[in-house]
Amino acid sequence: MSSFTFHDSIRASPYIYIIGVAGDSGSGKTTFSDAIVSIFGTDLVSTITLDDYHLYDREERARRGITPLDPKANDLDRLARDVATLKQGRPIQKPVYSHATGTFGDPVPFHPTKFVILEGLHPFATPELLRHLDYTIFVDPDNEVKYDWKLRRDVGKRNYTPEAALEEIQRREPDYRQYVFPQRGSAGTVIRIAYSGYGKSLGTARNIYRITLGMKPPETCLEDIELNIDLCGLFTRSSHDFLLECSTLDQDDRKMRTLTIDGELSHETIHRIERNIEEQTGVHPIDIFTGKEVIAGSDLVRLIISWQIINHRILIDLRQMQKA
Missing domain, CATH: 3.40.50.300 (P-loop containing nucleotide triphosphate hydrolases)
Incomplete structure (x- = not known):
């Protein structure tokens, strides 16, 4: 390189x-x-x-x-x-x-x-x-998740009482549906968040949620990025439940290809994706999950989004070079 x-x-x-x-x-x-x-x-x-x-x-x-x-x-x-x-x-x-x-x-x-x-x-x-x-x-978190997060934030960081925070949430919801939510139809990437199918308590305890990532297809991919699953480790060493599901979702009058992640994956799965991105781009080191033995769905989604931004940003430079 x-x-x-x-x-x-x-x-x-x-x-x-x-x-x-x-x-x-x-x-x-x-x-x-x-x-x-x-x-x-x-x-x-x-x-x-x-x-x-x-x-x-x-x-x-x-x-x-x-x-x-x-x-x-x-x-x-x-x-x-x-x-x-x-x-x-x-x-x-x-x-x-x-x-x-x-x-x-x-x-x-x-x-x-x-x-x-x-x-x-x-x-x-x-x-x-x-x-x-x-x-x-x-x-776009589910209402149940969003309201729980808002209560914790507004009471803990913004000096609201629990009663005032809940009243504010309920008062704002009609405006959210009318003014903010319609922007979802213009977004190239949509992140939907629900409580984990493995238990609601995992959200608060270990930040584990059911995450669905919807993206429009990238204009170009520099190179294939592999999502590696260690089958031997899956059956002999792994003690964590997880789900990966890819599907097509009808959303906002358009079809989006989606990846849903729930539970926890081994760090090695993410580690290999990190290394692939480093080799392609020279972005080094990508160690935002260093020290974690397991990775939640939100961690994987964060890395995928960063990968897509890298690809798009490089494409912009390539197009400008072609015009020069």
């Missing part, structure tokens, strides 16, 4: 690759955004939390009877202008919203890295936003 790595190529390119990660508040978006940061590094990846683009603070929203899920409660025009500026490689003055106080701070300068993640309720809610995005993800 040439000593000129994927990272070198990305640093040398002026192209700003923008990723939109959409979903309800507390839906687990950050779990998948963090995996991209872990693989490419903070020197190449930065994240903008779109709550910073709220138009009103918490007190004003209460007076107006409006939730952040309503696009009218967000400055999507400013967001679209800022995304267009970042796409050109130029810095912006980014607004700042504090969840601890429900108020705004002073804007801060934000300089684009080579990958910019837009994470929030409305990253591709308008055609103006969508046309600037290179990769789109919608995170």
Whole structure:
């Protein structure tokens, strides 16, 4: 392999690759955004939390009877202008919203890295936003899972009482269905999350859920990536239950090919995929699961998404080289 790595190529390119990660508040978006940061590094990846683009603070929203899920409660025009500026490689003055106080701070300068993640309720809610995005993800947990996560987060980190958190969840649900959920139909990648078929308690105890990954077919694959199952180990050493299922799903008036993972897989399965990606791209090391003996479905999905982003980003460079 040439000593000129994927990272070198990305640093040398002026192209700003923008990723939109959409979903309800507390839906687990950050779990998948963090995996991209872990693989490419903070020197190449930065994240903008779109709550910073709220138009009103918490007190004003209460007076107006409006939730952040309503696009009218967000400055999507400013967001679209800022995304267009970042796409050109130029810095912006980014607004700042504090969840601890429900108020705004002073804007801060934000300089684009080579990958910019837009994470929030409305990253591709308008055609103006969508046309600037290179990769789109919608995170869609079942209501039971989402409500449990939200209660733990809002009570533990956002100073809500359990009663206030539950009331907020119920009040926001109609707006979620009307304004946020329709974005799922525009997403190239959809992640659905349910409690594990091996027991609901595994979610809280070991972060094990039934994960269904739906993706539109990649435009190109650099090389085949093998998902290795050690049959000898499966029958003689493995003590963990798992399920892998591939199917076609009718969703949002389109068909998506899906992979469903439940339970726990051996780390060696993921380790071999990691090594294959390293050899193809020069992204080294990809050790985001180091120290784990077993891998949950969300871990495998995070790696597959990163693999697809790598393929798409390299394809962009190849096309630009052909035009030159």
